[in-house]
Amino acid sequence: MTVRLLDTLSGRQRDLVPLEDGHVRVYSCGPTVYGPAHIGNFRSFLFADLLVRHLRWRGSRVTWVMNVTDIDDKIIRGAAAAGVSIEALADRWTERFLADAVALRMSEPEVLPRATRHIEEIVALVEILLDKGHAYRTDDGSIFFRIASWPAYGKLARLDPDQLRVGERVEADEYAKDDVRDFAVWKGPKPGEPSWSTRIGEGRPGWHIECSAMAMKHLGPSFDIHTGGIDLIFPHHEDEIAQSEAATGQEFVRTWLHCAHLQMGGAKMARSEGNIALxxxxxxxxxxxxxxxxxxxxxxxxxxxxxxxxxxxxxxxxxxxxxxxxxxxxxxxxxxxxxxxxxxxxxxxxxxxxxxxxxxxxxxxxxxxxxxxxxxxxxxxxxxxxxxxxxxxxxxxxxxxxxxxAIGPDLEAAALEPDLQALVDARAAARAARDWAASDRLRDELAERGIVIEDSRDGQRWRRSGVTSHA
Ligand SMILES: [Zn+2]
Structure with missing residues (x-):
């Protein structure tokens, strides 16, 4: 068998040939835990789950890493509004995410790295970018990736680097960037914001660098598949490629896969559209x-x-x-x-x-x-x-x-609770004794309790009724 995948970067369908024979390494951009993930987010996570499950079904070993972004502007704002620490807010919504993922039978990724627990890896990566001249510091302690130093920038999104971010309202005044297109890999400290004291100075990581650092820490400098929603192609994944490849000199990802949006009510499901379902x-x-x-x-x-x-x-x-x-x-x-x-x-x-x-x-x-x-x-x-x-x-x-x-009935959940099983058994006995009055009464009683009894040539069988089943 050969699995073929359409790679966003090359625009071509290519045979999946893992870097290590029989072992596929997959990284998926996971949730930003400032609130509950909606089903549009889960569409993207479940497509990655389908991929991982299929590769395993085909006999591959798969290492699946899905990050949890637990530090960003939305989390900082959310924690301040709720009067709790960013850790408490992130813990709460990470727990909720995992519970939803279990309910939807998403396989558990081998690693669910959190950004705040990878500050050392992020700092080390930024140091390399500084050393190689791909990043520079600004007066407020921020560090930016210099897009002019990386001619391949724009290859994933197929953008002309010169046209990038024109018209995008960038915090050009706030941060004295050399070039409006450059993006922050490290954000200098601001009053009221959490920050870390590190070798590259006080501050906190930018979002894009988190994924590069965590992916390379857990999967190596080059790995097989990176997934995410199409809204992440630019700038998030474009930035991941630039900073990773500029630092290592190696191809970051062999195959990029992007999942289309989930629509609801004629628009992309998004918190900002107000049309989310949880x-x-x-x-x-x-x-x-x-x-x-x-x-x-x-x-x-x-x-x-x-x-x-x-x-x-x-x-x-x-x-x-x-x-x-x-x-x-x-x-x-x-x-x-x-x-x-x-x-x-x-x-x-x-x-x-x-x-x-x-x-x-x-x-x-x-x-x-x-x-x-x-x-x-x-x-x-x-x-x-x-x-x-x-x-x-x-x-x-x-x-x-x-x-x-992973849509079939759950074998364990199929077992009836003892009191219901007793009713089912009693009904079978009544039928065997041709006591139709008792048999009908027991069937009605079970129906009221959500168990549908059907008689077939193979005898009586039961199922849980319709939509109330969470199995
Ligand atoms: Zn990411």
């Missing part, structure tokens, strides 16, 4: 976390995606179709010979699924392969052509594909 709020409203994950990953990462009631309803319906198939397969019993055509059908689905994702994470045909398989399995269940062992084989393949998608 994971916690949606789950509190009874929306299934699995349906939400599905809604956020079901479109190709570079395609614009709208979050609407309709898209969520479609996601919920897809999850229910999947759950129904798992349920029917789990309860399927047929004492007969194996279905001779099943192995090929399972293999065809698995092959189509993998090939689609190998092709720059082409999720739509991958999901089509999954749901075509579900339809085929439902036909085989109805026709009773499978053996009991066949049903187990089919579940194993669904579970295997779910290592990438």
């Amino acid at each position: 994971v916690g709020d949606l789950l509190d409203r009874g929306i299934s976390a699995r349906a939400l994950r599905y809604a956020l990953i079901a479109a190709h990462y570079r395609a614009s995606l709208s979050y609407t009631d309709e898209s969520l309803a479609a996601a919920t319906a897809a999850i229910e179709r999947l759950d129904a198939a798992y349920l029917a397969l789990a309860g399927y019993h047929e004492d007969r010979t194996d279905d001779p055509t099943l192995p090929a059908a399972l293999e065809t689905a698995r092959t189509a699924f993998g090939a689609a994702l190998d092709d720059d994470l082409n999720i739509s045909p991958a999901l089509a392969a999954l749901f075509d398989l579900v339809r085929d399995l439902n036909r085989r269940i109805d026709a009773r052509t499978m053996s009991t062992a066949d049903a187990d084989r089919a579940v194993a393949v669904l579970r295997d594909l779910d290592r990438v998608l």
Whole structure:
């Protein structure tokens, strides 16, 4: 297998050939923890998760680093407004971010580095830039990257360096920069702002330098894949490339991947637009976390995606179709010979699924392969052509594909609470005794408690009703 990815920098689809054989190093720009991440942010994080999961499914070892920006202007303002320290504010929203990530089944990155815990690495990087003449100090103790010293500047965003930042209102008066295009790698101390006393002076890191320092600390000076939202291409990632490559003389990142915005109500989801939706709020409203994950990953990462009631309803319906198939397969019993055509059908689905994702994470045909398989399995269940062992084989393949998608039912959450299980058992006994009055009464009682009982040829089975499931 070869995974091909469309690299933003070269504009070309390229085979992924890891720098170290069998080991892919991935860095993703993570949350700035001054408030809860919204589902537009999570679209970008979950696309990186899909990438990581797919590479692992293909047998690669993956080291995934996602930074947490815990020092910037918004955090400083937010902490001052709340009357707490920046650490307390950042801790609070980091915790919330991690809880949301778990709810959405995002794999846990190997490293979640925080900027304030990498001041030494940041200072060391700035020192190199100063030594090499790529950075300079200003009177207020700030240090700027000198874009004029780096002719490749603009290669990611495909911008003409001479045209950069024209019209952008830069703090030119506040900081006496040599060139309006230059960006701060270190910000001099200001009253009321947190600062660190370091070898390069008192101050705090600029945002862009944090990602360069943390990525290189945990993944080395060159690594395979860097992801982020398209809004980060310029200036954030452009600046990361400039300062990293100017410092090391090596290619910083082999492949750049950028995820399109999530739209809601006709505009990009953004705090500044006032159209944000939060994971916690949606789950509190009874929306299934699995349906939400599905809604956020079901479109190709570079395609614009709208979050609407309709898209969520479609996601919920897809999850229910999947759950129904798992349920029917789990309860399927047929004492007969194996279905001779099943192995090929399972293999065809698995092959189509993998090939689609190998092709720059082409999720739509991958999901089509999954749901075509579900339809085929439902036909085989109805026709009773499978053996009991066949049903187990089919579940194993669904579970295997779910290592990438992470939208399937949770096996542990599937176990019923003891009191509900007792009611389910009592209902089965009533049915066996042909006590229809008791059987109906128990079914109604279970329905009131969120458990739907269905009778099938394989006997009675239960599921948790609709949208109240958080599994
Ligand atoms: Zn970043």
